[in-house]
Amino acid sequence: MPIDTQAQFTEVYRAHYEDVLRFVRRRAHPMNVDDIVGETFLAAWRRRRELPDDPRPWLFGTARKVMLNSDRGMRRRAALAVHIQQSAQTDSHDPMTLVDSRMELAAAWQSLAPADQEVLALHVWEDLAARDAAKVIGCSRAAYAMRLTRAKRRLAGLLNHSNATSPALVTSH
Structure with a gap:
C-alpha cells in the first residue's frame, strides 16, 4: 500500500495511532512512550511507499525494534499489568x-x-x-x-x- 500523499499518511496515522500507543504503553517506561511512538511513525513516514496493505503488524514490529534500541540505558521497573477477565472458572464468587x-x-x-x-x-x-x-x-x-x-x-x-x-x-x- 504505497502512500504517496500526506493525506494518505494522516489516514494511516489516525487509524493506527491508538493501537501503537497501547502497544508501547504496555511495554515501555512511561517516560519513553511518546518518543517511541513518535519514532515509530517517523519510520513509517520514511518508508511510507513500502508499507504493507495492513500496516498494523509492521507498526508493532517497528515499535518493538525502537523499544529494544531505547532500552539500553533503562530496564523495565515494573512488570506488565496482567489483563484478566472475570474468572468464569472460579467456583466461588468471593x-x-x-x-x-x-x-x-x-x-x-x-x-x-x-x-x-x-x-x-x-x-x-x-x-x-x-x-x-x-x-x-x-x-x-x-x-x-x-x-x-x-x-x-x-x-x-x-x-x-x-x-x-x-x-x-x-x-x-
Missing part, C-alpha cells in the same frame, strides 16, 4: 478468591521470561493472528506458534499449584 487468583497470575507473569511475556501479550492483549504476531517478532508463523505454546505451558506450570487460569490464555491459536 471477592477475596478473585483477588488471590489475580495476585497469583500477576506473580506468575512476573516470573516469566520477557520473550514468553511478549508472545503471550501479542496473543492476548493485541489479539493478533499468529501470522501477524510472527511479523512483529520477526519469525515464521510456525516458530511463533511454538513459542506461544511453550509460553502457555510455562505460565500454566507456574499456576498449576493454584489451578488459576485465564480463559484468554487457554484458547487455541
